[in-house]
């Protein structure tokens with residue numbers, strides 16, 4: 001006798017007629033080819049089985065197999081009427097071309113920019129229902145409402161709101177790194193880890209677009225949201241208001257007391273200067289002090305702490321007449337994120353011609369006051385002398401005073 005295979009075991013009922021059919025990725029090392037995934041990644045998709053059937057977003061292409069098995073079993077012979085594409089980035093749309101082949105009658109729902117991107121990414125055209133800001137989709141006795149959230153994360157990004165259940169399908173907004181670790185819902189998950197990974201996703205994926213995120217949050221607050229179903233991370237059914245609040249705090253770039261010390265060092269001399277600065281900050285009573293070796297830490301962790309804490313000290317050696325490449329890359333990334341309202345201390349090192357400090361100073365100048373310089377600025381020749389280390393101590397003291405909560 002053939003063995004029965006149960007592919008619906010991971011489909012989870014979220015609310016009346018709404019199901020989670022997401023997948024977990026514990027194989028990809030780097031999201032978008034750059035950001036470490038120590039806890040994996042979840043790609044959430046949802047199915048609404050009302051009078052009409054509606055799929056909300058799909059999953060990354062490599063994870064289509066389990067996704068289609070569960071979708072097919074859940075539909076149980078019903079046609080798939082609509083697939084809403086809130087965002088075309090391939091971590092959500094990777095299964096669309098195959099979806100079209102398996103369900104040729106399905107109508108794809110998105111805005112004008114979505115249609116253009118689907119054509120360019122997948123050659124998918126036709127059978128498209130275009131919606132605009134505030135547009136609706138009638139599911140038979142209930143409606144989905146669409147709200148555009150441009151640049152959170154791409155120009156075509158939108159969110160969908162199920163009026164009947166008060167569910168916001170928010171796609172990248174309120175999403176985080178991390179695979180599901182048993183808990184599909186916020187009250188089942190380790191919220192400390194979830195919040196850390198959500199902030200790391202926010203800073204690295206959405207952070208540059210914080211102004212647009214604030215506009216999106218304004219729109220979200222006008223809806224009567226009782227549950228948030230994002231495309232990454234857990235479903236927020238216990239505390240949707242809390243998660244909206246912390247997202248707003250990040251979008252406003254509100255910082256906490258604390259200092260991040262990042263160094264780029266070839267032979268340990270620049271590291272010695274950093275350690276002296278970090279020691280002095282800690283002795284002054286400021287917590288936390290987070291020290292990173294730029295050569296060995298994934299940038300996503302550094303940028304997240306830089307976003308979180310008020311102070312940053314950069315120590316960088318000169319390399320081939322330029323800033324040490326890992327610190328140069330960090331400067332570029334931080335500048336891209338348009339950070340503001342923070343304090344910075346600088347310490348360069350060199351052996352015959354100083355260049356690293358100049359690059360860091362140019363970064364501060366280009367921020368037009370976004371980064372306020374804390375004295376003294378230090379430039380060390382070859383190896384820190386006793387006088388140099390005294391200056392490092394002074395920089396640490398001044399930084400501590402500059403970032404302390406009043």
Ligand code: FEO
Pocket residue numbers: 087089091092153154172231232
């Ligand atoms: Fe989760 Fe912008 O993709």
